[in-house]
Amino acid sequence: MPSEGTTVLEANALCLRFGAVETLKSVSLSVERGEIHAVIGPNGAGKSSLLNCLSGFYRPQSGAVRFLGKDISSLPPHKRAALGISRTFQGIQTYPSMTARENILSGFHLRMSTGPFAALVWWGPTRREEEEFAARAEKIIEFLELEQLRHTPVGDMSYGMRKRVDLGRAIALEPSVLIMDEPMAGMSNEEKEDLARFILDIREGLGIPVVLVEHDMEVVMSISDRVTVIDFGEVIACGTPDEVRTHPAVIDAYLGDAA
Structure with a gap:
């Protein structure tokens, strides 16, 4: 309540x-x-x-x-x-060629503090931030019981599992x-x-x-x-x-x- x-x-x-x-x-x-x-x-x-x-x-x-x-x-x-304010829609809004893990990671983009130039060299704050988001994505994968599908392209999943990945990306926004x-x-x-x-x-x-x-x-x-x-x-x-x-x-x- x-x-x-x-x-x-x-x-x-x-x-x-x-x-x-x-x-x-x-x-x-x-x-x-x-x-x-x-x-x-x-x-x-x-x-x-x-x-x-x-x-x-x-x-x-x-x-x-x-x-x-x-x-x-x-x-x-x-x-x-x-x-x-996070949102899921009636239709599935995932990236079918990307894996479940990659789709969920995409939900963190609004939380990124490092820019594209820092990402090119991938060191220091950029590396630490990416590792942190990867760890958070793993927690979401476990939370939604997607462990066996983390590296599976979303387009190869059942409808219900694709909806679950879509939900995971919404949760990634924290x-x-x-x-x-x-x-x-x-x-x-x-x-x-x-x-x-x-x-x-x-x-x-x-x-x-x-x-x-x-x-x-x-x-x-x-x-x-x-x-x-x-x-x-x-x-x-x-x-x-x-x-x-x-x-x-x-x-x-x-x-x-x-x-």
Whole structure:
């Protein structure tokens, strides 16, 4: 559960329009330290648009995004990533010709302090930094149980393992919050169970809060601390999984008999 109620990431009254289409209508959301906060709703409800606003890919017409109390509404995605907002997407964003280890190492690029000229000679601070990142990558490989695949090209892996490598690269950013957009789409039940376990470990073992958009209600209700429900661009409910699953508006709009 959230610890001490400290807000890490916050959306305040976000309004997003594309022409005449109002995608988000004064949507607010807060992510606390130590929590998994799921965002659910029907297709087209505005869930991915909300994540894009949080991570900087969309700029809402009004409202604000705050990270650790600082207004970051004007910052582009790469600057938000440098602050500590990491993101995975619906599609796999790995480098298929590179190994699992190399993909994870690429996630450290925003944490590098030495420049390209120092890297050419590879001595002193550059060598120490590379060795440090290599050690951190090995810890992530062990954390995600990828030891047997560390030197395997990602393009030769199964879908579930590629998603796991994608997650590893996001963890390499050493984020203060992790945003995940439908991470279990297309996975088998066994792969979903593994990923759900890793998400819990990320929260509990690494202390990283997670914002999760996911359609698998069994997973959402079993691992989330709080759930925000969006329908037609508006928040219709927010609460614990038990509170949300019995909310009349949520049952009518989304869960139906599955509640």
